[in-house]
Structures are given as structure tokens and as C-alpha cells.
Amino acid sequence: MNVKFTLKALTGLVGVSGDEFAASNAAAELLKQYAEDVSVDAFGNVTGFVRSARENAKTLMLDAHIDRVGYIVTYIDDKGFLSVGACGSPDVKTLLAQSVTVHGKGAVCGIVSTLPPHVQKESGVPEVGDISIDIGMTKEQAEKVISLGDRVTVNSEFKELCADVVSASAVDDRSGVCAILAALDMLKGADLAYDLAVSFSAQEETGERGAKQTAFRVQPDECIAVDVSFGRTPDSNPKETAELGSGVMIGFSAALDKEMSNNLRKLAKEKQIPFTEEIMSDSTGTNADAVGVSGKGVKCCTLSFPIRYMHTPVETVNLNDIKSTAKLIAEYALGGAANDR
């Protein structure tokens, strides 16, 4: 599997929270190469299974979320301009004068309206409710192609930067989906220590809702939640960020299973997979929080990798970090760490 091409395909899918079906169906098709019983539920969650030949194998859930942040149409004003609300928490600062697509009856092009200097009160950041989208139509024309509740995404092409660094929208968390697919690719025909339950979950960005449902249905023993974390930028705190290219980030948190975290770290060292520790003293802000307390409880750990500019149209990632994450997932599924129990 080519990680770059897969990530490009995945980040090209729309799938804003609550409207994931097109993205979910496309991701399900990719998953079918590796898993059986692949399905998309009524919520847009994708589930598939790769079963171990061993008897009484425990179930390991591998989760990444399929949804992405975006906007939702809330109002069409008398001039035909659209008001929007946020799905998740996109960075509104990055929105002005962007070209956008309104996913109405077909794709409708628009521009995020901005006030020129002569009518600006202050240079502050507008509230999302104050943003309007110019679609070059009258209200009557607009109402024919756009309904309230349609999703809006910023147009952003997949860009290759230096070396193995790429930039696109929806890298959060399509790169997690990509890492899981890459792990499954490495595991083709392997003697798995676990039954794998793969979950590409809906509505993480609106409150970790989809993974809750999938975890309940699957009732796994353990879960690795694969999500993106904070990459180092010149204006960020080095203590709260990791360098791009520094490898997989292994989660340590009060809400995660300490033994699982330790085993993953040990395994990464043993297999010489580049890694850093991501310490989250409280909960994790990922699907691991929801999955952990599902049903009778699930041992969870997070595997992340750093991206820069999270929740903007130019989320930036190093492909090698996705590969390191895939490698560690694969080694874990082969039982490298479980053998120590």
C-alpha cells in the first residue's frame, strides 16, 4: 500500500461530522481489501473484522475517526448570502476569503465574505456566526440548490511539501484511517494474536459519539485509538508538541491503560520504531475516552502522530510518522507485547 496515495484519496473525501456517508462508504471499500464483514451503520460508522486463527483470541479494536471538521449552513439571507455554524472546532481565523464548496444539490462554489478595511470596526477575529458565504446567487436561486443543514468545506488541494511532508485538509483523522489500513496491509496473511475489529468512526469532532456505538457493538478487550496530535511550530510550546518526523506518539494518560502504554513503548524500542511519549495527565480528548468506558470497560491506549495546523485547511504531516504508527500497530497485533502478560 502506498501511504501517500491512500492519504491523498482519503483526504479528498468530504465527510464533515454528521454527514459522513460518502466518506464512510469509500473508506469501507478500501477496508474490504483487508477485512471481512465490512459494514457501514446508520450513523456512518465503518466496521470490519480481521480474525485470528488462534482460539480464544482477544479482540483488539483499532479505531480512527472518519469525520472531519467543517461548517453547516444555518441561514440564507435576503441577498442570498449564507450563514454557517461550526461542525467541531475549525479555526475560524483561517476562513476569510477562502473558496469553499457548499455540499448542496451538487457542489456549489462560494467565497467566504470579508469586509474591506474601510468598513471594518476592528481587526479582531469574527465569530463563526458573523461569517457569511457569497455564492453569487439571489435568495431564490440559492434556495433551489442549498438547504439549511448542508455542509460546507474549504477548498484545499493535497500538496506535497519538502521530502515526505504533505499538507491537506482532513488529515485529522484520515491519516489515522490511513495508518490502520497500512497496518492491515503489513499484516496480510500474518498469524495474528488478536481478532482485530477495525472502526472508522463517525462524529469524533462533535463529541466522540460514533466510537461509543461501535465499541458497544464490538465489545473489544483492548482498543488502540489512532488520532493526530500537535506538531511543533515556531509559536508553539515545545513541551506540548512533537517534531514532525519524530515517529509515533504513544499515549500515557490517567484515562489510558498503563500496562498497554508501557508494552507499546517497550515494543517500539525493541522493534526500533521511532517514537515519543505523549503525556496527557487527564483524559485524552480522543475516542479512547469514550471507548474506555464502553460496556464493561475496555483497556485503551492512543497512538498518535504530530501534525501542524490542526483544524485548518492545511493540516501538515510527515508520511514517515504514519508509517511508524502503522508498524507499531502491526507489531502489537502480532502479539509482541501481549506475550509478556
Add this chain to the structure above:
Amino acid sequence: MIDNLEELCQLNGASGDETRVRDFIISHISADEVTTDNLGNLIVFKKGRKTPKNKIMYAAHIDEVGFMITDISDEGFLSFGAVGGINPAVVLGRALKLENGAYGVVGTKAIHQQSKNERKNMPGIDELYLDIGASSKEEAEKLAPRGSYAYFDTDFFEFGDGFIKGKAIDDRAGCLVMMDMINGDPEYDAWYAFTVQEEIGTRGAKAATFSIAPDIAFVLETTTACDISGVSGAKKVCELGKGAVVSYMDKGTVYDKALYALAFETATSNNFPVQTKTLIAGGNDGGSIHISRGGVRTCAISVPCRYLHSPSCVIKESDYRAVRDLAEKMLSAAAEL
């Protein structure tokens, strides 16, 4: 028209780096005299069917707003300055294209890690940085040396009811009108100045106007329209769909009153939609042209444009046509004044 405008707008040519635009224009016009002056202004003379009593010049600027790389950090991030007036809000969260075709992106630390204050305030251009994915200063320097340019990397498309979106429509729209006039069959002889460095202080027009020494000048431009949601009355300045904008005054020029009236008369008698600005705002090459030598009678005819100086300039095709038609008619109207 739209295909030609797209081609022109997608060329990168910020102030001081206009070569690509100039070369394109040179290869797409057929004129009697074509010269490039010391600043890079393209000065064109096209013979008409008749010789006018007044020497007439049209002017449109070929430069656009853009960015210049100013510094490179040890980690390989680039600092940049704005070439021309750019609101940092229209830079954040998008890709820029370097002169050599490589890409960079502009962002800040993640929204989750921003303080309340940081979330509420737009950083200045000097606080932004361009991320080209380089892992060292040396790697970055190869792709983007100090003093090299970066450009908005954005799509050009038609949308809605006859609207067009793209970068640099300011002022490639004016350039296209002049190219159309040159390649047409003009009634009178005229000079056409494709000027440089308008965005950093209408500098090219100073030299071009001195060289041409016209009696009458028409500036073909785009001008701020603010006919958007939440703005009413005079603050709209002008409106898309209401035709060519003829100005009586802006921040750089008080325009020739007789020419202003003549432009309105000409538009009205030919049924070209025409409007004026409801706010004294903006400025253009007219500011340099009208005070050149002993003075030049100057008139500005503009395409109303939303979101100027952003990657998403928006105009309406019908307004572009109104400007083109009026610009053409004004040659005949001004020739024998």
C-alpha cells in the same frame, strides 16, 4: 473572455516581479510599437483608423499583491512580508506557491493550544511563517532564498449567476480590456501603458506617463465593492451587477469633472450600465498619472470587485463587459475634446 482572464490571473507577477505577465501580454498583442522601459512598464502604441486631436493613454497595472521571503529560521520556517496591502486574515490557513513552483502553507499553533486572547486576535503578517516542510535552514534556503517571492495558490472559477473568482483580477481585468482594444480595430490612435509597481505606491505609472506624455488618460481598474451581507447604504461603495464604476474622487485623485460627466453621458447614451462610488476610498495609478508633467486629464473606469487583495477577488462578467465597452467608446469621445 473568461479563459483569457483565467490565464492572465493565474500568472504570478507581484510588484517588482512582473516579467511573466509582461511576456504573456507581449506575445498576445499585435501593435505598432511595443517597448519595455527601465522599470518594466510595457508601453504600447496602436494606430487607429484616425489620428486624434488629443494624445490619449490607457493604463492598467500588471502587478498584483504577493509576498517576499524575508528570513529563514534554523528550523527551516520562512518569514515573509507583504508586497502591497494584504490583510493577514486572508493568508492564514492556506497554501502559497514559491517562485520555483514549490509549495508552503501558512498556519499557527493549533486552535486547541491557543489562549483565549490568541483565538480572538489575528496575528500580524510579521508573526506568520511559511512552512515548506523543510527540516533545516539549508534545505529551505535552496527553495526560497531571501528576497524571493511567494504567491497565493488558488483556484479560478465561475460561480453563481455570472460571477468570477480568482487572484489578481486586480488588475488583470484592466489589462485584458487593453489587450482587447489593441487587438481590435480602434477608431483612433492610442497609447497603452501596462504599468508595474502599482500596488506599492503607483510607481510604474509615474515613469510610463512621463514617457508617453498624454493629454488625456483613462485608468482601467478594479475597485472595492462591499455589497455584501450586513453592509448597507453608502458603505457598499459600489455594487456588482450595476455596471462600470466611474469615479469622481478617491484617496489619490480628484478626477477631471468634464471627463467624469462625459463617461456617464457616453455610457447612458449607449445603454451601458454605469455607476459611481458612494465613498471616497481606494486609489490607483490615476494618482501618479494626473500630476505627471504639466498635468493629465484623468478618468478612472473600474470593474467593481469584492474581496480585493485576497486570493478570492470576485467580479461579475457583465460588469467587465460594461467596462470594456465604455473604455472603447471613450476613445472616440475623448479624441476630439
